[in-house]
Amino acid sequence: MSWTEERTATLKRMWEGGATATEIAKELGEVSRNAVIGKAHRLGLKSRPSPVKAAEKSKKKAEPKAKPAPKKAAPAPSEAAKPAPAPAPAPAPAPAAAKPAPEAKPAPAPQGPAAPAADTDEAAAPAPSSPRIVSVGPGGFLRQGPGDQQPPIPPAPPRRLVPAKPDPSIADKTSLLDLSDKVCRWPMGHPGEPDFHFCGEPVNPGFPYCVEHCGRAYQAQLPRGSRRPPPPLPYGGPRVR
DNA sequence: CCCTGATTCGC
DNA sequence: GCGAATCAGG
Numbered sequence: 001m002s003w004t005e006e007r008t009a010t011l012k013r014m015w016e017g018g019a020t021a022t023e024i025a026k027e028l029g030e031v032s033r034n035a036v037i038g039k040a041h042r043l044g045l046k047s048r049p050s051p052v053k054a055a056e057k058s059k060k061k062a063e064p065k066a067k068p069a070p071k072k073a074a075p076a077p078s079e080a081a082k083p084a085p086a087p088a089p090a091p092a093p094a095p096a097a098a099k100p101a102p103e104a105k106p107a108p109a110p111q112g113p114a115a116p117a118a119d120t121d122e123a124a125a126p127a128p129s130s131p132r133i134v135s136v137g138p139g140g141f142l143r144q145g146p147g148d149q150q151p152p153i154p155p156a157p158p159r160r161l162v163p164a165k166p167d168p169s170i171a172d173k174t175s176l177l178d179l180s181d182k183v184c185r186w187p188m189g190h191p192g193e194p195d196f197h198f199c200g201e202p203v204n205p206g207f208p209y210c211v212e213h214c215g216r217a218y219q220a221q222l223p224r225g226s227r228r229p230p231p232p233l234p235y236g237g238p239r240v241r
Numbered sequence: 242c243c244c245t246g247a248t249t250c251g252c
Numbered sequence: 253g254c255g256a257a258t259c260a261g262g
Contacts, residue, residue: 041247041248
């Protein structure tokens with residue numbers, strides 16, 4: 001199996017969503033967790049709160065392993081300490097919610113009066129043009145700039161992903177394979193769980209989600225005191241292709 | 242030992 | 253580019 005656009009996108013979403021390499025590997029299937037990690041790094045993704053354990057202070061194992069006399073040859077010192085280019089977690093603007101509409105296709109016919117927010121494709125577009133949108137982490141926590149820090153950010157829901165088990169309960173639900181440009185990609189449940197599936201409702205034209213979930217995914221920046229706690233934005237973030 | 246991600250390097 | 257082998261650490 002090769003790294004198709006879909007598989008890569010899934011890997012990226014899950015990785016960014018906090019799923020472990022093992023879980024991602026299981027989800028994708030046909031690949032080892034090492035492959036996932038390797039790919040993730042090649043994609044430019046990396047570190048992020050990875051070790052489910054505590055936050056490691058110094059994970060500097062990057063230095064050439066001075067092994068006795070193993071199979072591997074002595075790795076070149078190379079540039080050990082480089083002034084980190086850009087992976088810096090700077091006040092991320094709006095990585096995910098910035099570009100919800102990868103492509104503007106001639107609105108799907110079967111939509112009609114069903115979409116209240118879809119009346120005006122532009123006016124209804126909160127994220128595309130709107131500057132101040134905070135991104136959301138896997139646990140539902142807000143990723144804010146240092147200046148935006150706020151005390152009230154206790155909700156750190158544990159997200160333990162369990163191994164995927166083949167289950168008929170998802171037979172009639174929208175699976176990862178059923179995703180298309182026409183159905184809502186909002187994840188229902190967590191990847192790996194038996195009943196994990198996607199919303200599957202017709203999308204709000206121009207968005208990766210249905211009208212309902214667009215409302216969840218793209219929330220206007222509220223005034224400094226009335227910001228709501230957990231804007232759930234698990235996986236299936238807006239595709240940025 | 243289990244798990245995690247990180248890194249290297251032959252392919 | 254890919255990923256097994258390996259390492260490092262909780």
